[in-house]
Amino acid sequence: MTAQIIDGKAIAQSIRAEVAAEVANRTAAGKLKPTLATVLVGDRADSAAYVSSKGKACMELGMGSISEHLPADSTQAQVEEVVIRLNADPKVSGILVQLPMPAQIDEERVLSLLNIEKDVDGFSPVNIGRLAQKGRQPLFVPCTPYGCIYLLEQAGVKIEGANAVVLGRSNIVGLPAALLLISRNATVTVCHSRTRDLPGMVCQADILIAAIGKTEMVRGDWIKPGAAVIDVGINSVPDATKKSGYRLVGDVNFDEASQIAGWITPVPGGVGPMTIAMLMKNTLRAAQIQQP
Ligand code: NAP
Numbered sequence: 001m002t003a004q005i006i007d008g009k010a011i012a013q014s015i016r017a018e019v020a021a022e023v024a025n026r027t028a029a030g031k032l033k034p035t036l037a038t039v040l041v042g043d044r045a046d047s048a049a050y051v052s053s054k055g056k057a058c059m060e061l062g063m064g065s066i067s068e069h070l071p072a073d074s075t076q077a078q079v080e081e082v083v084i085r086l087n088a089d090p091k092v093s094g095i096l097v098q099l100p101m102p103a104q105i106d107e108e109r110v111l112s113l114l115n116i117e118k119d120v121d122g123f124s125p126v127n128i129g130r131l132a133q134k135g136r137q138p139l140f141v142p143c144t145p146y147g148c149i150y151l152l153e154q155a156g157v158k159i160e161g162a163n164a165v166v167l168g169r170s171n172i173v174g175l176p177a178a179l180l181l182i183s184r185n186a187t188v189t190v191c192h193s194r195t196r197d198l199p200g201m202v203c204q205a206d207i208l209i210a211a212i213g214k215t216e217m218v219r220g221d222w223i224k225p226g227a228a229v230i231d232v233g234i235n236s237v238p239d240a241t242k243k244s245g246y247r248l249v250g251d252v253n254f255d256e257a258s259q260i261a262g263w264i265t266p267v268p269g270g271v272g273p274m275t276i277a278m279l280m281k282n283t284l285r286a287a288q289i290q291q292p
Contacts, residue, residue, distance in 0.1 A: 003229070003261040008147070008154045014272035015150075019280045020061040028285065034287035035064030036120065036279070037092045039082055041101045042072035049241030051098050057276045063283060066092060072102050078111055081104055093287040094138040096279065097130045099172070117289050120282040122146075123171065128266065131179045137291065142283045145177035147274025148209055149184070155263050157228040160185040163204050167191050167218070167251065168211035173232055176208050198222075210251040220256025228263040232271045 027033050036058050038051045051067065058065035068082050079101070086092045093117045101107050114124045122128070122140040130136040152159060164186040168174030178190045191201050202208060202222040210218050211232035223229060233251030250267030258264050265271055 003258040004155065005258075006151050006230075006263050006265045006270060008265055008270040009273045010150060012147075012277035013235055015274075015277040015281055016057070016061055019063075019277075019284050022284055023062045031291050032091060032093070032287065033062070033064045034093045034284050035066060035091055036094045036283045037066040037068060037086045037089075038096045038098060039068045039070070039079070039086070040098045041070045041074050041105060042081055044100075047098045047100075051096075054096065054276060054279060057280055061280055063280065064091070072107070074102070076105055076109065079252070083110060083113045087118060089111070089192060090290075092118065093290060094118050094283040096121050097123075098258050099123075115219040118237065118286055120279060120286050122176070128131050128171075128176065131176060131183070132242075134183075140285065141180065141278075142172060142176045143278035143282065144173050144211075144232060144271065144275045145180055145209075146278045146282075147271055148177055149180045149238040150233065150263060150278070151230060151271065151274060152207065152228055153230065155261060157207065159207065162186045162206040164188045164207040164209070165191060165202055165205035165283070166209045166211070167198070167202070168213075168232075170211065173211040174209075177232075181207070181209075184221060212251050214251055216249055216251070216253040218257065220253060220260050224261045225260055226262035227260075229257055229261045229265065230271060231265050231267050234267065246267065 003156045016029055023034055038053045055065040055067055066190055086095045097110055111124050116126045116139055119127050120140050122142040127138040127140055130138040164181045166174050168177045169190050169192045178188050181188045199222040203224055209230045213233055215235040229252055231250035233250040235249050236246040237249055239247040248268050
């Protein structure tokens, strides 16, 4: 079998086009421009790059963006003050606190301050708590797992009743992905670094979401024939043929798995573009909640 490739880039592009059209409708109707505020503390190059790509996406979709950049030695009180100010600012629809923050900052306390109506990353305790409880709806679903589920739905993969295996239990990907699959009536197994017999777990999966950050660890012979494979991992490997000297690969060995799976996401071009698209969708939703 040769798997159907789930084209995250194209699907993300269609979400962005829908968001841009709705943003244009709202601004033409005299409503506030949906605006994302990012809070970056410190000088991590990867975090700065993520924040800048989020600002760029806002601009491309006709949305506003505000960037708050604090020095690496900021105090807890200084970071909290920024969040409190953005919470109170009616021009700000959504707030994204870029993680990780420097060690002296208590991230959980910062996230718990976020106005739930502006928590477009969906990481505040209230949003995660609602996601975890049966019959409750979070206002915002964390962007990367939201993107994973959206890709499965767009590809026409049946989630209800499926055996789903999630590799990884991080707060930002694995855990919320598992909660979303449960809410859609999959039977979910969550695996992590202490799981015994990972291949034995993975081979039972009709749906596999891999989010462990280990280069091509999942091999083709772990995959159940016909399974849907969503590869969240982003790992760089040396590649002398590239100008940059490296290329990106996932947590799944794509060449092997694509011979066995029914559907598979590539890396890059799978889950990656969905994360920002879902953030834009969540920011628009925040604006719609605040100003119907
Ligand atoms: P993380 O916080 O480091 O969590 C990794 C998870 O994988 C942990 O639960 C860990 O288990 C588990 N794990 C690590 N090694 C394992 C092994 N050998 N066997 C089984 N489980 C193992 O990572 P993350 O933030 O969730 O990110 C995961 C990957 O997704 C990374 O490659 C990251 O770059 C990528 N990512 C991509 C996007 C995107 O937009 N596409 C967004 C976010 C993250 P323990 O809990 O036991 O430690």
